[in-house]
Amino acid sequence: MTTLAITGGQVLLPDISVTRADVLIDQDGGEILEIGDGLAGDADETIDASGSLVTPGFVNGHSHVAMTLLRGYADDKPLDAWLQEDIFPTEAELTPEDVHVGAKLGLLEMIKSGTTAFADMYFMVPQIADAVEEAGLRARLGHGVITVASNDEEARADAQEGLEVAEALDGRADGRISTAFMPHSLTTVGSEYLEEFVPKARELGVPIHFHGNETANEVTPIVEERGVRPMAYAAERGMLEEGDFLAHGVHLDESEIGLLAEAGTSVIHCPASNMKLASGIAPVQRMLDAGVTVGIGTDGAASNNDLSMLDETRDAAMIGKLKDGDASAVDAESAVRMMTQGSADAIGLESGRLEEGAPADLAVIDLEQPHLTPHHDLVSHLAYATAAADVRHTICDGQVLMRDRDVLTLEEESVRTAAGEAAMALVERAEN
Numbered sequence: 001m002t003t004l005a006i007t008g009g010q011v012l013l014p015d016i017s018v019t020r021a022d023v024l025i026d027q028d029g030g031e032i033l034e035i036g037d038g039l040a041g042d043a044d045e046t047i048d049a050s051g052s053l054v055t056p057g058f059v060n061g062h063s064h065v066a067m068t069l070l071r072g073y074a075d076d077k078p079l080d081a082w083l084q085e086d087i088f089p090t091e092a093e094l095t096p097e098d099v100h101v102g103a104k105l106g107l108l109e110m111i112k113s114g115t116t117a118f119a120d121m122y123f124m125v126p127q128i129a130d131a132v133e134e135a136g137l138r139a140r141l142g143h144g145v146i147t148v149a150s151n152d153e154e155a156r157a158d159a160q161e162g163l164e165v166a167e168a169l170d171g172r173a174d175g176r177i178s179t180a181f182m183p184h185s186l187t188t189v190g191s192e193y194l195e196e197f198v199p200k201a202r203e204l205g206v207p208i209h210f211h212g213n214e215t216a217n218e219v220t221p222i223v224e225e226r227g228v229r230p231m232a233y234a235a236e237r238g239m240l241e242e243g244d245f246l247a248h249g250v251h252l253d254e255s256e257i258g259l260l261a262e263a264g265t266s267v268i269h270c271p272a273s274n275m276k277l278a279s280g281i282a283p284v285q286r287m288l289d290a291g292v293t294v295g296i297g298t299d300g301a302a303s304n305n306d307l308s309m310l311d312e313t314r315d316a317a318m319i320g321k322l323k324d325g326d327a328s329a330v331d332a333e334s335a336v337r338m339m340t341q342g343s344a345d346a347i348g349l350e351s352g353r354l355e356e357g358a359p360a361d362l363a364v365i366d367l368e369q370p371h372l373t374p375h376h377d378l379v380s381h382l383a384y385a386t387a388a389a390d391v392r393h394t395i396c397d398g399q400v401l402m403r404d405r406d407v408l409t410l411e412e413e414s415v416r417t418a419a420g421e422a423a424m425a426l427v428e429r430a431e432n
Ligand SMILES: [Zn+2]
Pocket: 062, 063, 064, 211, 247, 299, 300
C-alpha cells in the first residue's frame, strides 16, 4: 500500500466542526485510512498542511464544463434570449476537439479552486470523459437531451444518445466516472420522449438530472397546458425519485418543495447563474427546512463566469439571506455543508466528507493570508472569505492533482493556449 499523510493542518470534519489533525490516505485504494494525531510516521509521502485548512474536495453539483469556451462571450441578457441568440447558435459549431479542450480548461480551473468532483450535462460527452480521465477528477456525466425544434427522428436519436452515453461511460476512469440520463428541462424535451425514455434510463439504473423551474417561463407553460405545477408533471413522468437531482429550483412553491422532500430528489442551487440571468432566487432555506438535500453548482462558465465553488458558496449564503430578509438564513455551516456533502449526496457520490473509509478527495487551503486573518471561525472563512487562489493542494482518489498551486495532471499553459485559440475560432465560425 502506498500512503500519503497530510500533516499539521486544521481539518473540517463531517459535522462541520474543525479540529487539529493529520489525515492518512491509502493512495492505491483512494480512500482515507485515518484522521488523528501523529500519523506522519510511516507514510510514503507527506504534505505539510501547517497553517492550512484541510477540507473535503468541493463538489460542483451542476455544470456544463466545456462552456468555458464561451466565458465572457455573451453577457447581460435574460436566459431565453441568451440561449437562442448567442449560446445555441455557437454551440451548433462545436467540434469534438473543442469540447475536449474546453472541458480541460474547466477541469484545470476546478482543480485550481479545490473542486474534486462535479456533475456535468453537455454533448460530445465521450470527449468530456477523456478530459476527466486525464485530469484525475471524479464526475457524473450525461448527454443533455433536447427535442424541441427537432423532428421525431432527430428527437428520438438524441434521447437514444442520452441512454447510450449513460450506459457506455458508467464506471470509466477506474470508476471515477458515473453517469445519469439528462433531459435538458421539462420545456425543452417533449412529454412523449420523457414518457418513453425515462423508464429506459431506470432500466440502466442511472439517476435522472434536469434543469427544473429555473425561470418563470419554465413554469407558466406547464401550468397552462397541463394544469399542474412542473414538479407534479415531472413526478407523473417518473423523474422525481430518490437519487434524482435537478438544477436551479428557483421557482418552486411549497407543494413542490414537499414533493421533492418526500421523493428524496435533490436540488442543486446555482446562485451566480440565477443572479446573472435574473432568473430569481431559489428558496434554499425553505428547502433545507423541509428536508430537501441541497447542493451547490456553478452552472456553465458562460453564465457565471467562473467555476469556483468558493465564490458560488459565498453567493449562496449571501443571496439566501436576501431572499428571506433574514441574516440567519443559509448560515455559514449550511453553506459549507451544501458545497461538500450536500452536493455529493445530491449527485450520488460518497465524497464530501473527511472520515475513515471515505474517498480521499481533499483540498488544502492556505490560511496564512491577510483576508483569512484572524482565525475566529474557519467555517465562516470557508463560506465568506476564502478565494480560489488560496487552495494550495488538491487531491482526488488519493492522487495529488495540484501541489503548491502546480497542477500535475494537466499542462496549464498549453491547455489555456489551446482553449483560447479554439474559442476564438469557434466564435468566428458561428458569426460567419
Ligand atoms: Zn445548467
